[in-house]
Structures are given as C-alpha cells and as structure tokens.
Amino acid sequence: MPYCMYLRKSRKDSDHPGQAEEDVLIRHEQLLWETAQRLGLQIEAIYREVVSGDSIAGRPVMQQLLREVSAGDWDGVLVVEIERLARGDTQDQGAVAKAFQYNGTKIITPMKVYDPNDEFDEEYFEFGLYMSRRELKTINRRLMRGRQASAKQGKYIGGIPPFGYEKQKLPDQKGYTLIPNTDADTVRLIYSLYLGENSLGTGELATVLNNSGYRTQKKHFWSGSTVQKILSNPVYMGKIKIGYRPKVKVFENGVQKVIRPVKAFGEYTLIDGLHEGLISEEEWYQAAEKLKSSALVHTTKKYKPQNPFSGLMKCQLCGYAMKRQTNARGGSMYCVTPGCPCQYTDVATLELQLLEALRQSLSAFSHTESERNVIADEIKRTEQQLVQLRREQERLQRQLGNLFDLLEQGIYDKSTFVSRRTHLEEQLAALAETAAQLEQQRGLTQTKEAQAAALIPRIQSVLDTYLHLNSALEKNRLLKTVLRRIDYLRPDRDTPPALTLYLKFED
Numbered sequence: 001m002p003y004c005m006y007l008r009k010s011r012k013d014s015d016h017p018g019q020a021e022e023d024v025l026i027r028h029e030q031l032l033w034e035t036a037q038r039l040g041l042q043i044e045a046i047y048r049e050v051v052s053g054d055s056i057a058g059r060p061v062m063q064q065l066l067r068e069v070s071a072g073d074w075d076g077v078l079v080v081e082i083e084r085l086a087r088g089d090t091q092d093q094g095a096v097a098k099a100f101q102y103n104g105t106k107i108i109t110p111m112k113v114y115d116p117n118d119e120f121d122e123e124y125f126e127f128g129l130y131m132s133r134r135e136l137k138t139i140n141r142r143l144m145r146g147r148q149a150s151a152k153q154g155k156y157i158g159g160i161p162p163f164g165y166e167k168q169k170l171p172d173q174k175g176y177t178l179i180p181n182t183d184a185d186t187v188r189l190i191y192s193l194y195l196g197e198n199s200l201g202t203g204e205l206a207t208v209l210n211n212s213g214y215r216t217q218k219k220h221f222w223s224g225s226t227v228q229k230i231l232s233n234p235v236y237m238g239k240i241k242i243g244y245r246p247k248v249k250v251f252e253n254g255v256q257k258v259i260r261p262v263k264a265f266g267e268y269t270l271i272d273g274l275h276e277g278l279i280s281e282e283e284w285y286q287a288a289e290k291l292k293s294s295a296l297v298h299t300t301k302k303y304k305p306q307n308p309f310s311g312l313m314k315c316q317l318c319g320y321a322m323k324r325q326t327n328a329r330g331g332s333m334y335c336v337t338p339g340c341p342c343q344y345t346d347v348a349t350l351e352l353q354l355l356e357a358l359r360q361s362l363s364a365f366s367h368t369e370s371e372r373n374v375i376a377d378e379i380k381r382t383e384q385q386l387v388q389l390r391r392e393q394e395r396l397q398r399q400l401g402n403l404f405d406l407l408e409q410g411i412y413d414k415s416t417f418v419s420r421r422t423h424l425e426e427q428l429a430a431l432a433e434t435a436a437q438l439e440q441q442r443g444l445t446q447t448k449e450a451q452a453a454a455l456i457p458r459i460q461s462v463l464d465t466y467l468h469l470n471s472a473l474e475k476n477r478l479l480k481t482v483l484r485r486i487d488y489l490r491p492d493r494d495t496p497p498a499l500t501l502y503l504k505f506e507d
C-alpha cells in the first residue's frame with residue numbers, strides 16, 4: 001500500500017518571518033512522518049515543491065504528482081493541510097479533486113483522513129469546496145452506472161470468481177465473464193444432493209462432501225454455511241446480481257456509519273449473465289424454496305459473537321481454527337476437521353486455564369524485572385568490553401604505523417615487514433568482527449527488555465478485567481491486546497488440554 005508525501009510552502013508560512021523557509025518544510029516533514037507512523041503507512045516518495053506558484057501550471061512537482069495519482073500509483077497522499085494541494089483558481093481545484101476522486105486516492109492530513117471511496121465522507125465532499133456537491137454526485141453516479149452497465153450486459157463485475165468458475169477477459173471488449181473450472185462438478189453435486197431423494201440438510205451435506213474428499217475454494221472443509229452460500233448464489237443458474245450490497249447510511253449511538261447489508265433474494269435484480277449456468281433455473285428456484293422453508297423452521301436470532309477465542313485459537317494437531325459449540329455449560333471449543341483426534345473442552349475451563357497461563361508469563365516477566373539489574377549489568381559489561389576492544393584497535397593501529405618507521409629505519413627487512421603487517425591486519429579484522437557481534441547482542445538485549453516492559457501492564461489489565469466482562473466480543477478484543485494466537489492440544493479425553501500462548505509483542 002504505497003503512500004507519498006507532498007510538501008509545499010504556502011503564503012501562510014511567510015506570515016512567520018522569524019522562521020526560515022527550510023525550517024518550515026522540515027517541521028512539516030517531521031509532522032507527516034509522525035502521522036505516517038501513527039497510521040502505519042508506508043511512505044515511498046517525498047515530493048517537495050520548491051517553487052511557490054499558486055496555479056498548477058506553475059508547480060511542476062504537483063503536475064508530476066497529479067499524473068501519478070491519475071495513473072493510480074498511490075493509495076494516498078500526505079499533506080499538512082488539504083489546501084496545500086489546490087489553492088488558486090477553481091479549475092485547478094477541480095482537476096485535483098477529480099484526480100483523487102476518480103482513483104479513490106486518500107488525502108491524509110495530521111488531523112483527518114479524507115477517503116473518496118467512502119461516498120458518505122462528507123468532508124471529502126467539502127474538500128470539494130472546489131467541486132460542487134452535485135457535480136461530485138454526478139461523477140459518482142457515472143462511475144456506479146459504469147459498473148452497473150457492465151453488469152447489465154451480463155458481465156461479471158465481482159473480484160474473486162465464485163466457486164466452480166474462473167474469471168475470463170472478454171475478447172474485443174472491456175470486462176470479464178466466467179468459465180466453469182474443475183470445481184463445477186462439485187457445485188452440480190451439491191445441488192443434486194440437496195434436492196435428491198435423501199433430502200439432506202446443509203450441515204449433513206457438508207459432512208457428506210468432507211467425507212468424500214471434496215474441499216472448498218480455499219481448500220478447506222465444507223460447513224453448513226459454505227454449502228448454503230453455493231445453494232443461494234444465482235450465478236449458478238447463469239445470472240448476475242445487481243444492487244446486491246448497496247451502501248446504506250445509518251446512525252448508531254449517534255455516530256454515522258456506512259453499512260453494506262447483504263440483500264435477501266428478491267430484493268436485488270437478476271440479469272442474464274454472459275456465462276453459462278451450471279444448473280437449470282428450475283433447480284435453482286427449487287433449492288431456494290427449500291432453503292427458505294428450512295430457514296423458517298429455525299427461529300431467527302440476531303447474530304451475536306459468542307466465542308471469546310475467535311481468531312485466536314487453533315488446533316495444534318491440524319492447524320485449523322477451533323470453533324465454539326453451544327452447550328448447557330456456556331459452550332465448548334472443538335476442532336471442526338473431520339478425522340482429527342482433537343477433543344473438545346468447555347470454554348469456561350479454557351478461560352481459567354488461559355488466565356493462569358497469562359499470570360505465569362507475567363510472573364516470568366516480573367522475574368525479569370527483578371533481574372533487570374542483572375541485565376543492566378550485562379549491558380554495562382558489554383559496553384566495557386567494547387571500550388576495551390576499541391583501545392586494542394587503536395593500539396594495533398599504532399603498531400601498524402610503527403612498522404613503517406621500523407621498515408624505513410632499516411630495522412625490519414621487507415619480508416619481516418609484510419608478515420608483521422599481515423598479522424596485525426588479521427588481528428584488527430578479528431577485533432572489528434567481535435565489536436560488531438557485541439553491538440548486535442547489546443541491541444537485542446535492549447529491545448527484548450523494552451518489549452517485555454511494554455507487555456507487562458497490558459497483561460496485568462487482562463488479568464484484572466477479563467472475568468468482569470460480560471460479552472464474548474469484549475473478552476475477545478481484550479485478549480487480542482496481548483495475544484496473537486493460542487494453540488490448543490488435547491489428543492485424547494484422558495489428558496487435560498494444553499495451551500501454547502503466542503504473545504503479541506510490538507512488531
């Protein structure tokens with residue numbers, strides 16, 4: 001994700017005559033580096049406008065930047081304030097606004113990130129102080145229409161092709177269509193099993209597929225919901241969806257948000273695709289009908305995350321994510337991989353075990369803390385060694401110098417001189433290497449110290465608050481402040497589960 005900086009002095013800066021122009025730009029650059037670091041942005045170029053022309057025509061660096069933005073080279077441009085990009089006549093401002101808008105290039109200032117992809121970023125439109133709101137809306141609509149027009153022609157406008165298809169560039173025109181691949185037969189099988197005599201449910205169907213060796217697009221095991229996705233996608237009867245996930249503006253706790261809800265079947269438009277369907281329309285509607293009636297049986301409940309270990313816990317035997325299953329005791333964690341000998345354990349048990357493991361790692365760190373003096377001593381010793389080394393280096397250098405005198409005075413003959421010199425140079429090279437190693441070692445000790453010190457208060461706060469939290473979502477967020485991953489191991493019921501923690505150090 002490449003980003004660049006654009007630095008330009010403006011007339012405003014001359015209002016502080018006490019500051020040299022260079023100082024102003026250096027201060028601005030510093031500010032932008034801090035912003036980049038805070039937001040984790042990768043800066044790959046810095047543009048400095050040396051001339052202070054007001055119009056784009058008078059600003060060659062700006063022209064270059066606009067060309068690159070128009071080519072889609074940058075994900076975002078960092079500037080001290082948005083006015084640095086375009087000031088002056090409205091035509092210029094329009095050109096800047098359009099270039100950024102068309103390419104979805106973000107404008108990042110220390111105060112705010114302006115995102116043109118977010119059509120509800122009001123302030124971006126106000127940056128369109130330069131471009132009227134109506135004008136921008138028209139452009140946006142035109143872009144949307146472009147996509148919709150493609151879809152209306154039956155082209156495939158999605159990113160990743162659906163399971164069973166490959167994306168293929170259309171000959172002699174813009175856009176893509178789909179062609180069946182080797183997974184197409186699996187799609188046909190899913191429909192025929194679902195509509196077949198045995199009348200399998202989606203969960204049972206997943207088990208049948210897994211046991212017969214079928215795998216999903218990501219080469220993982222099928223589940224009820226992945227099967228359901230196949231059964232409800234009209235792409236398989238040769239159709240293209242339009243207006244499937246439109247953006248909707250909502251207010252949540254007084255904060256404006258944009259959501260893209262998946263629309264239910266019947267709420268979006270279907271168009272005949274250019275691609276070939278894998279099953280008949282009749283079959284597809286039959287499957288849709290069956291899905292709908294089975295959905296009515298289940299009471300619809302609003303989805304609420306229930307798994308505090310979500311995104312963290314992996315089965316150590318097969319490496320796949322552990323899932324949570326509801327039971328009377330507040331749920332249990334189990335491995336979904338068919339045939340994996342991994343045994344389940346109750347969530348509540350694992351929570352206590354995890355907290356105990358965290359407490360232990362904390363006391364290991366605190367131990368380190370009491371040993372901090374020892375480490376400080378170690379660093380001091382390394383530094384003393386380095387001082388010693390440098391003295392030795394100087395001594396050898398002097399000897400090397402003396403050698404020349406001895407040669408000149410005729411005390412050493414040529415061959416003695418050469419052999420002494422080689423010997424001294426070898427000693428010097430060995431010293432330099434030792435010094436480099438010592439420096440590296442000192443660096444490592446220091447970083448490890450700093451990382452451990454930063455983690456201690458975070459772990460302490462998990463230990464203090466975890467059991468007071470009521471929702472799995474809050475618990476999950478808290479765990480993720482200190483953990484990257486938890487490996488779960490329980491090969492048989494007689495052994496208690498073992499957890500391996502991967503702590504989240506900085507970097």
Ligand SMILES: [Zn+2]
Pocket residue numbers: 315316317318319320335336337340341342
């Ligand atoms: Zn497993």
